[in-house]
Amino acid sequence: MIWQDTTITGTNTYRVIQGQAQVILSVTRNVSSTAGGTQRSDTTTTVNYTYDGNGVLSGATGDVRGTSGSQVFNDANRNNVVDAGEMIWQDTTITGTNTYRVIQGQAQVILSVTRNVSSTAGGTQRSDTTTTVNYTYDGNGVLSGATGDVRGTSGSQVFNDANRNNVVDAGEMIWQDTTITGTNTYRVIQGQAQVILSVTRNVSSTAGGTQRSDTTTTVNYTYDGNGVLSGATGDVRGTSGSQVFNDANRNNVVDAGEMIWQDTTITGTNTYRVIQGQAQVILSVTRNVSSTAGGTQRSDTTTTVNYTYDGNGVLSGATGDVRGTSGSQVFNDANRNNVVDAGEMIWQDTTITGTNTYRVIQGQAQVILSVTRNVSSTAGGTQRSDTTTTVNYTYDGNGVLSGATGDVRGTSGSQVFNDANRNNVVDAGR
């Protein structure tokens, strides 16, 4: 347990009303940083108080202005070491309004609306969200509860190599935004409204509308008896999908109805640790299950990512793997009548095992190398395949995927009959 202190400096402006000096304006600046100096906040809260003719406090209005920021690791040279100049600040601009009610003679915040706007150093990622909190008080002016929500967008620039020349030409960097809607559930602990449950939905699609994602992330926060964040658990549920071309009439033209959605069901769990007072994901396990419209192809893979942080809670690295199966139905004309009879469509599955290597770029863990092994054999065991696909991904200085190279290595094989003793019978070992 460590102290995180905030330096407070403020000015109050008074007017004498009915012989009493009453505060009509308070301007309070709060400046803080974490022990390691990797997080900082500098906000100024302004409150204007109004009084009636008798000097009784009748209302208040106010706002909040400032910035908060975090240092993030930008492994520019991809050596997985924090070299000089690779820790950079990512700041958020905060603007908010507070609505007050006078309860038991005190101006209490009943509604806060806070907008957070941020972007990365290179300007390729952005976020603009507004958090609303409604506070409730009992008859004595004691904070009794709170409800709230989050609305906004976040986005990333992505490379769209429209002319396939592998160069970022004008107009080929486009924004892909995500719409964020969430609800926060609070409990009052030691007089503070603390978020105990956040449910956040992220909905996005690409510019052309051919890819889509709709996921909901749930996080349950726990606190000790003193209101100190002690842990968190969470999960992710949703779907992602892509439109694919199904040339049903085999004319090599995209006719009406030939673009169909192939969706993937996403279920995952996130494991958190509290580092420098923040709940950080240290392990994510995500299962992706999909099948084609006709049900003749299927995939079921689980991606695991282990995240590591330095002592100050800055993401420093990640490792991960992929495990699962993919499969296709194939026709096995067992009775040789050239008709698909019952039981003649059989699954041929492939076992997938892979490792992903990550580098932290602009504070994000990005895959720079994936090595995936696919092993399969037919039902009767007479055909087999064992291949490994390697993909090296490259990113520009802002963490935008700029290219990839890869190869495939492996073997495939079939069993053949070698009638060594010429008896027209499959003997052992022949």
Place this chain on the structure above:
Amino acid sequence: MIWQDTTITGTNTYRVIQGQAQVILSVTRNVSSTAGGTQRSDTTTTVNYTYDGNGVLSGATGDVRGTSGSQVFNDANRNNVVDAGR
């Protein structure tokens, strides 16, 4: 029943389309031979993939180039025996 395996080596060329790395060209070489070494095959399959402006696979073209071969007996000296070099 014996196994006849094929060695696969290939390269994939990617382009980033709508933020996704998509394979636009795959070149795969398959090399195999029978257990006794009397048949062999060495082929290279090339596939060019095309995508529409939204990154959806819209078509593909491809070809296969290579050789396959078998050893045959050429009884040059007519002795009905497989002599060296024949």
